[in-house]
Amino acid sequence: MSGASAQAPEFLYLATRGRRSGQPREIEIWFTEHGGRYYVIAEHGDAAHWVQNLRADDRVEVRVGGRTFAARARVVEGATDRDLRAAVRALSEAKYGWGDGLVVELSPTARKA
Secondary structure, three states, rough: OOEEEEEEEEEEEEEEEOOOOOOOEEEEEEEEEEEEEEEEEEOOOOOOOOHHHHHOOOOEEEEEEEEEEEEEEEEEEOHHHHHHHHHHHHHHHHHHHOOOEEEEEEEEEOOOO
């Protein structure tokens, strides 16, 4: 297979719930995969509204490469996650040439039709 359809997706679409409004909010964002999970990086850390939203409610929806699934989001932080953060940042650097910011893990919980 050749062309764009054979390439891995460049973006995923992350839907959170507004922490105040409860309304769905969706962003398009670069991502990497590692160990069966998806990782995104918030360039502006906790100042990013989508990070504030997922800290208030970790239930998110992810669309990537034609698939949609529910997931749980968590900020990768603390001393115990140091190696994971470094691995994800290195993957992002290799894929996009950039990997600075707050790392967020998206763990699939169920598939949607």
